[in-house]
Amino acid sequence: MKQVYFFIIQIILIKVLSLFPDFIERYYSNGLYLYLSKISRLLLGWIPISIGDIAYVVLILLVLRWLFINRIGFFKNWKSNGLTIFGFISMLYLLFHFLWGLNYYRIPLHEKIGIEKEYTKEQLQNLTFKLIAKTNQLQLKIEKEHYKKVVFNYSEQQMYEMAPNGYHNLPKPLSHIQYQHKSIKSSIFSLPLSYMGFGGYLNPFTNEAQVNYLKPKYSSPLTICHEMAHQTGIASESDCNFIGFIAASQNKDVYFQYSAYAFALNYCLYNLEIMEEGSSATYKTYINKGVLENFNENKTFWKHYHSWIDTFFEYIYDSFLKMNQQKDGMESYSKFIGLLINYDLKHEIIHAN
Known part of the structure; x- marks a missing residue:
């Protein structure tokens, strides 16, 4: 029964720690975690394949092997088998929070940089027009013709090498966010991820950034x-x-x-639809056809893999997020538009040249 008691103690401890975001921010997120993540990325970042993905495969095979070995009389020995499963889950719970998960309870970013999250419809409309102008400008700069969708000729590895450059150029209010020791890899689970509806994920145990390399390449940098x-x-x-x-x-x-x-613009159009169905149609008339082609490319890709599987995993992940301080669940992805609106109002970072 010690496995049960240990798990309960962990849950209570996490709940108590969640009440002290300043403590988490100072001693974990800007303390212990920095050392843990550095060690993980130094050890594994140079390896071209995903060690975390391989570890998951091995773990799944070991679990299946254990179930097969214990299949006879499994329910007869329910207490012993149950405690073994409980102990395994407890160990994963401990490692998850120790290696990364406590970051869910740190001080929210908007509080640290002094901006609001809420916005008005008018502010959303103004940002949408600014993003249309900037996105159209960039599309023309790349493809020269307004009707051509943007095509990336970079390999995944080239994009992984280029991505840290943006973190080196973060503006002053965000300069406290430092990225060192690259560990970005294409996931060997890219096909399952496509069916699950995920463009990528962070492995919290190995600190490897995993990217679904099958999805439209124009969305990969974001x-x-x-x-x-x-x-x-x-x-x-x-x-x-x-x-x-x-x-x-x-x-x-x-x-x-x-x-x-293009990513931010697409989310603005989505948020306009949430406010009033059909309201994004007017804005689309101002968007270059090539940009809309990219949007359709992305929509077609995810529609191709849509099934009960991604609906199921969306429900699971939505519940997971709500259990970890993200009350909006999956909708939290679109909530960044509020941060962008208020950050732009304060620092004026979006403008077409």
């Missing part, structure tokens, strides 16, 4: 920068979308900039 934000110790999905946008837009490479602005 995804890479998003997962890199998780590596810096930012857990909130809205905060990572915001930092990912800033990092990609501050990259000197025009393709990274396009990925950032």
Whole structure:
């Protein structure tokens, strides 16, 4: 029964720690975690394949092997088998929070940089027009014709090498976010990730940023920068979308900039629809056809893999986020628009040249 008691003690301890975000911020996120993540990325970042993905495969095989060995009389020995499963889950719970998960309970980013999260419809409309102008400008700069979708000729590895440049150029209010020791890799689970509806993920046990290399390449720079934000110790999905946008837009490479602005524009159109169905149609008339082609490319890709599987995993991940201080669940991804609106109002970072 000690496994049960240990697990209960862990849960209570995490709940208590969650009440002290200043403590988490100072001693974990800007203390212990920096050393843990540095060690992980130094040890594994240079290896071209995902060690975390391989570890998951091995773990799944070991679990299946254990179930097969214990299949006879499994329920008869329910107490012994149950305690073994409980102990395994307890160990994963401990490692998850120790290696990365406590970052869910740190001080929210908007509080640290002194901006609000809420916004008005008028502010959303103004940002949408600014993003349309900037995205159109970048699309024309790359493809020269307004009707051509942006095509990336970079390999995944080239984008992984280029991505940290944006983090080196973060503006002063965000300069405390430091990215060192690259560990970005294509996931061997890219096909399952596509069916699950995920563009990438951070392995919390190995601190490797995993990218789904099958999805449309124009969206990859933003995804890479998003997962890199998780590596810096930012857990909130809205905060990572915001930092990912800033990092990609501050990259000197025009393709990274396009990925950032197209991503933010698409989310603005989505948020307009949430406010009033059909309201995004007017704005689309101002968007270059090539940009809309990229949007359709992305929509078609995810529609191709859509099934009950991604619906199921969306529900699971939505519940997981809500259990970890993100009350908006999956909707938290779109909440970064509020951060972007208020940050732009204060620092005026979005403008077409």
